[in-house]
Structures are given as C-alpha cells and as structure tokens.
Amino acid sequence: MDKIMKFIQEKLTPIANFLGQQRHFSAMQKGIMTTLSFILVSAIFMIIANPPVTPELVEQGGFWSIFSGWLNFATAHKETILIPFNMTMGMISVIAAFAIAYHLANSYKMSALNTGLTSLILFLIAAAPSNYYQLADETTLTAIDTTYLGAPGLFTAILVGLFSVEITRFCQSKNLTIKMPDSIPPFLSDIFGALVPLLINIFVFFGGNLIIGLFDSNLTIPSLIEKILSAPISGINSVPGALLICFLILFFWCVGVHGMMVVMPLTTPITIAAFAENAELFANGQDPIFQPIFMTIAIALLGGTGNTLSFVLLCLKAESKQLKAFGKVSIVPSIFRVSEPVIFGAPIIFNPILMIPFILGGLLTAVLFWLASTMGLLTPFYILITGTFPIFVNSFTKSLDYRYIIFEIVMGVILLIVWYPFFKVYDRQLLAKEKESEIQEPVE
Incomplete structure (x- = not known):
C-alpha cells in the first residue's frame, strides 16, 4: 500500500498540481464545482419523486406497504416535485458555461461578469436555439429544446466557456473593441467594450450551428459532439464491447461529458430487449440468462456511476476539512x-488522482458482476425498473435475488481498497493546502 501511495504521489501529484495551476483546467474545475450546491438540491427532489418501490411491490403488502403513502404522493405530484430538479440539474450546463468563463476571465484580470454572461448567452445559442411552432389554434409558440441544458450539454458548455473567453481576450489584445473616454464610469466602459467581442463570438458559435445545419438540419454543435463521441461504440454487444462501453461512460464523465447520455441511444434498445427476453424466460419457468449489456448497469450499483459510495465513506474519515464536509453532504445522494x-x-x-479509481473501480465491478452472473452466483436481471432506487433495493427489485445484497457489500469492501490509496494522497494534498492557507491568513 505504501508503494502504491508513493507511486501516486510521485507520478500523479505533479500532473494534478499542473492541472490545478494551469488556468484553463483550473477554471474548468472551479466552474464545475460551482454547480455542486445546485446538484445536491436537485438530488433531494429526485429522491422524493422516485420512491424505492414499484406499485407491484406495494400491492404485495408486508414490508413494502409502508412506502404506499410516499408512492401515491410522488405519483400524483411528480411533475411538480421535479420542478426544482429541472431548474437545477436540468440547467447545470448553463450554470457551468457561466462559471467556467467567469473563473477563466478572473485569471486574466478581465471583466468576469460580462465575460460569464457572454458565455451563458453563447451556450444557449449553440445548445438551445429558440424555434417557432404553429399550434392547432393558429397561435405561435416560441420554445427552446432543453435537451442539452442539463448534463448532456456539459462538454459543449466547457468548450463555449473556454473559447468565448479566449476570443474576447484576442479582441481586446488586438484593440477590436469600442474604446470609451476615461471620464466614462468603468462599468459603462466594460459594457461598450464587450460589444464587438460579443458580436464576433456570436458569429463563431451561431455561424457554427448554421454551417452544421447545412449538412444535417437535425444537428447542432452539442448533438454533433454527442454523435462523434458515440460513434466508436456503435454496434458493440459482447462482453468486450460492454466493457468498452463501460470504460467510455466512465471516461466521458471524467472529461465533463454525461457518459450515459452519450451511449444511451445505442444501449437503451439493447437493454430493454435483454430485460424483455429474460422476463419472458422467467414467465415460462426458465432461468434468466446473463446479457453483457447488464454490465453497464453494474457500474452504477453502489453510489451511482463509478460506484463512488466507498469513496464517500472514506471521506467521512478524511483529515482535510474539505473532504470531510464533502463526505457528509454526499452520503445520502x-x-x-x-x-x-x-x-x-x-x-x-479533470482530477487525475481520482479519475483512476473512478474508472478502475467501475470496470472492476463490471467484471466481477459478469463473473458472478455467469457462475450462477447472481440471478441475471429480468425486472425492468427505473428511478433512484437506493443500494440493495435497486438490484434486488431487478432480480428478486437477495444475493445481490451480499455482492454489493463485498464489492463495497473491495472498492474501499481500490479507492483508499488515491483518497489518502488527495486528502493529504487538501490538508496541506488548508494548513498553508491558515498560515497565510493575517492575524488580527
């Protein structure tokens, strides 16, 4: 363990330090971390709207009947309950586009507010251009497509946030701005100074969408990015293929792309067909069979994508104040x-120290799930349910096999071991920064 931690310290810490100091990566990390409070609030309402039971389970009575009130309330008011979720997690890319540009502009000593707002508007132009729709009563509705305002548009938000600032900075360095007299208040000068860079930015991103639309009217910048990223996994349905899909889901998340959203158009039909086939086998008195596509479900059994619950549990015992506080607020989600x-x-x-166990732990879970299923230690899934079901309940309700509880406990312990050396190195880094910050604080 000491050798592993030493290797991480020597090989990965310099990379992490470089990324933390490099202004673009630093802006991305700070901008994405800005979204955390919105994500935590959205998780609360998502949990409320999705009780950990199905109507069929409640009808069976017994233990499950205690959830009947929650289920009835959530079913009747789901759309209303999810409004805060839709306006937080559903707008996460909008927030990130503003925050990333804001922090990058700050690092350049530029007007952070104007630059952040410019990035936000450009992202909306690129990801959610407004359209006009003729309704049945002959009135006209102006609407925007919200598909890429949430996590699916995050990669586009990152690109817009970074490039818009650099375009604005280029305009300023080449004097492509409206100069105002020194007697004009600074905030007015900033407003007029941002006009020309804003127009050029609009030409770049709006023009980019128009050019893409000339080749395919159904494509925009974010949908083109999504299409390019999903191309390598097209047509793959085998154990190696499922592992590749799992890797890409995990890797995409590490670079700011909603990995599941990228692969979902390809995996969803296969997943539904696999559940349907197994449900039919079970209904006919036969045993369900293992389907490789189920491995993409296994990478999210313990804490969501990447099976991060073990890391959160470690954070509860962290020495650094940041990780300890983070563990407390993240445990319920x-x-x-x-x-x-x-x-x-x-x-x-964009954190190389934590990216490795995130990907490694997810893939390890997928492999062990495959082995346990093919060896007959677990019943393959055959009940298709969706929602934020908690650990143990989620896998049990998909299979009605109590052995999944044992499997998840064992996997949780294994993942604790996988995460531990990386957690310790990161915790010590944060602790050192906190102590350095305390030393530098002026004594009153």
Missing part, C-alpha cells in the same frame, strides 16, 4: 445512487 455530487464536487472531473 450516494446511498440513492446519485453520483453527480461526487463527480462534480470532489471533483473527479
């Missing part, structure tokens, strides 16, 4: 398999 607070809050995104 992790139990309900909501991983965004961990991915964005730790953060795992």
Whole structure:
C-alpha cells in the first residue's frame, strides 16, 4: 500500500498540481464545482419523486406497504416535485458555461461578469436555439429544446466557456473593441467594450450551428459532439464491447461529458430487449440468462456511476476539512445512487488522482458482476425498473435475488481498497493546502 501511495504521489501529484495551476483546467474545475450546491438540491427532489418501490411491490403488502403513502404522493405530484430538479440539474450546463468563463476571465484580470454572461448567452445559442411552432389554434409558440441544458450539454458548455473567453481576450489584445473616454464610469466602459467581442463570438458559435445545419438540419454543435463521441461504440454487444462501453461512460464523465447520455441511444434498445427476453424466460419457468449489456448497469450499483459510495465513506474519515464536509453532504445522494455530487464536487472531473479509481473501480465491478452472473452466483436481471432506487433495493427489485445484497457489500469492501490509496494522497494534498492557507491568513 505504501508503494502504491508513493507511486501516486510521485507520478500523479505533479500532473494534478499542473492541472490545478494551469488556468484553463483550473477554471474548468472551479466552474464545475460551482454547480455542486445546485446538484445536491436537485438530488433531494429526485429522491422524493422516485420512491424505492414499484406499485407491484406495494400491492404485495408486508414490508413494502409502508412506502404506499410516499408512492401515491410522488405519483400524483411528480411533475411538480421535479420542478426544482429541472431548474437545477436540468440547467447545470448553463450554470457551468457561466462559471467556467467567469473563473477563466478572473485569471486574466478581465471583466468576469460580462465575460460569464457572454458565455451563458453563447451556450444557449449553440445548445438551445429558440424555434417557432404553429399550434392547432393558429397561435405561435416560441420554445427552446432543453435537451442539452442539463448534463448532456456539459462538454459543449466547457468548450463555449473556454473559447468565448479566449476570443474576447484576442479582441481586446488586438484593440477590436469600442474604446470609451476615461471620464466614462468603468462599468459603462466594460459594457461598450464587450460589444464587438460579443458580436464576433456570436458569429463563431451561431455561424457554427448554421454551417452544421447545412449538412444535417437535425444537428447542432452539442448533438454533433454527442454523435462523434458515440460513434466508436456503435454496434458493440459482447462482453468486450460492454466493457468498452463501460470504460467510455466512465471516461466521458471524467472529461465533463454525461457518459450515459452519450451511449444511451445505442444501449437503451439493447437493454430493454435483454430485460424483455429474460422476463419472458422467467414467465415460462426458465432461468434468466446473463446479457453483457447488464454490465453497464453494474457500474452504477453502489453510489451511482463509478460506484463512488466507498469513496464517500472514506471521506467521512478524511483529515482535510474539505473532504470531510464533502463526505457528509454526499452520503445520502450516494446511498440513492446519485453520483453527480461526487463527480462534480470532489471533483473527479479533470482530477487525475481520482479519475483512476473512478474508472478502475467501475470496470472492476463490471467484471466481477459478469463473473458472478455467469457462475450462477447472481440471478441475471429480468425486472425492468427505473428511478433512484437506493443500494440493495435497486438490484434486488431487478432480480428478486437477495444475493445481490451480499455482492454489493463485498464489492463495497473491495472498492474501499481500490479507492483508499488515491483518497489518502488527495486528502493529504487538501490538508496541506488548508494548513498553508491558515498560515497565510493575517492575524488580527
């Protein structure tokens, strides 16, 4: 263990330090961490809207009947309950586009507020351009597509946040701005100074969408990015293929792309067909069979994508104040398999120290799940349910096999071992920064 920690310290810490100091990566990390409070609030309402039971289970009575009130309330008011979720997690890329540009502009000593707002508007132009729709009563509705305002548009938000600042900075360095007299108040000068860079930025991103639309009217900048990223996994349905899909889901998350959203158009039909086939086998008195696509479900059994619950549990015992506080606020979402607070809050995104156990732990779970299923130690899934079901309950309700509880406990212990050396190195880094910050604080 000491050798592993020494290797991480010597090989990965310099990379992490470089990324932390490099202004673009630093802006990405700070911008994405800005979204954490919104993600935590969204997780609460997602949990409320998705009780850990199905109507069929409640009808069976017994233990499950205690959830009947919650289920009835959530079913009747789900759309209303999810409004805060839709306006927080559903707008996370909008927030990130502003925050990333804001922090990058700050590092350049530029007007952070104007630059952040410019990035936000550009992201909306690129990801959610407004359209006009003729309704049945002959009135016209102006609406925007919200598909990429949430996590699926995060990679686009990162690109817009970074490039818009650099375009504005280029305009300022080449004097492509409106200069105002020195007698004009600074905030007015900033407003007029931002006009020309804003127009050029609009030409770049709006023009980019128009050019893409000439080749395919159904594509925009974010949908093109999504299409390019999903191309390598097209047509793959085998154990090696499922492992590749799992890797890409995990890797995409590490670089700010909603990995599951990228692969979902390809995996969803296969997953539904696999559940349907197994349900038919079970109904006919036969045993369900293992399907490789189920491995993509296994990477999210313990704490959401990446199986990050073990890391959160370690954070509860962290020495650094940051990780300890992070562990406390992330434990409930992790139990309900909501991983965004961990991915964005730790953060795992663009953090080479935590990216490795995130990917490694997810793949290890997928492999062990495959082995346990093919050896007859676990019943393959055959009940298709969706929602933020908590650990143990989620896998049990998909299979009605209590052995999944044992499997998840064992996996949790294994993942504690996987995460531990990386956690310790990161915890010591944060602790050292906290002590340095305390030393530098002026004594009153």
